[in-house]
Amino acid sequence: MLAKGQTSTPEGSSGSTNEKPFRLLDDDGRLLPGVDAPEIPDADCLKLYRGMLQVRLVDDRYMKLQRQGRLGFYMQSTGEEATHFGGAYALRSTDWVYPSYREPGLAFWRGYSLKDFTNQLYGNVEDPVKGRQMPVHHSARWINLVSISSPVGTQIPQAVGTAWAARIAKKDDVALVYFGEGATSTGQFHVGMNFAGVYKAPCIFFCRNNGWAISTARDKQTASTSFAIKAVAYGMPGVLVDGNDLLAIIASMQDAVARARRGDGPTMIEALTYRRGGHSSSDDPSVYRNPAEVTAWETNDPIERWRRYCVNRKIWTQAAHDQMVAEITDEMMAALKHAESLGPPALETMFDDVFAEMPPHLAEQKAECLAAPRQKITHGGH
């Protein structure tokens, strides 16, 4: 079955790519003339809007908390929200996702609560990963969202393995893997793309090209004219899409997912967007880039474009927007209050989950640790 948008995207024969970013919406949120756009129900349009709004509000608030010293570390994705939801929307719940560290919307869309999200940032006793990883390294098995790794690109071959496993197990699940354009310079990108191409693994490679890998600009990552063009050499379609056009991303993703499900193999999607904030709370982009660049991208905001699209469809109202903001803010404040009220995981849990069963040498070290004299230790995230 062909998804909507099929005729507009350069999908079809393997090893093709387009040179101009694929768009469906103009800057005012109007459908471009003559395009075949996916049909998205009104309720979904507003749910997508609410999702992006949540990411924006959460980023603003949590970055402030980090600046106030209440949160150890944070990574925002301001300006890239459409990339989270365009990918998430095209999947079903049995599919698997391998995020990098800048797609919280992907998790929210699949049902990851603000409470879980916040507890993870605080590494407290209710943190789904038990305080084992620094902030923004989420893992949520119950929504097939795989544990996030800091080293870029390592998740790429893993996602290929999961997609391949689904096929071996005779299921039609697909795997979606996110990475930044910097990750395309790693061996893991090559290895993952190559394996997937050879074995037609039902995997979608989603490259968020936000222009910057910490301080390294896009033109220091590759001499290629685009990142999507790299797909050609791996025998799969490469789709360059406007990363701030949610509708175009959804269309590209639906094509890629349909192709993967019917056994025709992987697709690479390059979503062209921009990292308006720093790499992380530890970064200072004013040292290495012109602020005018950021300002220019602020006028090309993915949420605003989607809002205008919803306005054009006559489904957006200020009142509904205000209510969303209020609901999200309430939920966020409750999650924060809860997370800050909780202590760290119990000391003995440090020794759990190294293996399925604790071997004797670890049991011995655990006993030693628990018996050792200790001063009051402060724990990360507070």
Added chain:
Amino acid sequence: MPVYNIIQAVNDALRIEMRRDDRVVVLGEDVGKFGGVFRATSGLFDEFGPERVIDTPLAEAGIVGTAIGMALYGLRPVPEIQFADFIYPAYDQIVNELAKFRYRSGGQYPAPVVIRTPYGGGIRGGHYHSQSPEAYFVHTPGLKVVIPSNPIDAKGLLLSAIRGQDPVIFMEPKRVYRASKGDVPEGDYTIPLGKAKIVRPGNQVTVIAYGSMVHTVNEAVERVVAEGFDPEVIDLRTLLPLDQETVLESVKKTGRAVIVHEAPKTCGYGAELSAIIMEKAFLWLEAPVVRVTGFDTPFPYTLENEYLPSPDRVAVAIKQTVNF
């Protein structure tokens, strides 16, 4: 009972487990039609087909990386790394990813991948076909490391490893791949990980080895026994988790220990064994713990027999330790 060498025993174990559990898949370079460069996966492709016996592109990081993704989804992948010397491109996937998945996800994502790889020298393979990199993996929390010395153990340990819930580095001693033969029980049996074996009981000194070095030790022991010495020989079989009980009981009985491995000496597995003996059996010791190992040089080609612990070097160490 058929007489099998280690390769045949490994092959038998893989076949048994693939018949028993359709989640088990084998992947690696040349493991399919060709049956592996050492023939360990011979015949599996014909029986189980290309979806379960997978010839991969030539990239170790991809073999291990995809195996991780398969395991997370619910399969039981058994990747082969053609030589342990080639495992380093997959090092990040093994050490940062595979080993830590269960822990870093708060127990959500176990990654039961069993990586088989032939290791060790003595086959005129030079630097790139002779290394013993076990210490890197023993040092990595979250990995189990298994090194059998003979076909009976190889089969039982491999079946245990594949049925376990943890990632395992399963290193096969390629120098004795064909030379080590034994009456391998037919059908299904397991040998638990973490249990060492006393190969020869004795009272004067505990000689500890694993993998191909068990055979070197046996040769040395045969000679010194003829001269009236009485060593006890332990084949560790599993390096992590270590069977401390067997090692310490033996050392407390003999009061002496000689540790033999072919990997370089500095920070090799022998250093850990020696430290454990010092920490837990110090008052029973009658002599310093001695290590007989490969040297701290890259693995040499022409002079490999000088590099590798020989029965002569082991015999000297046994006698000096007893006579200390």
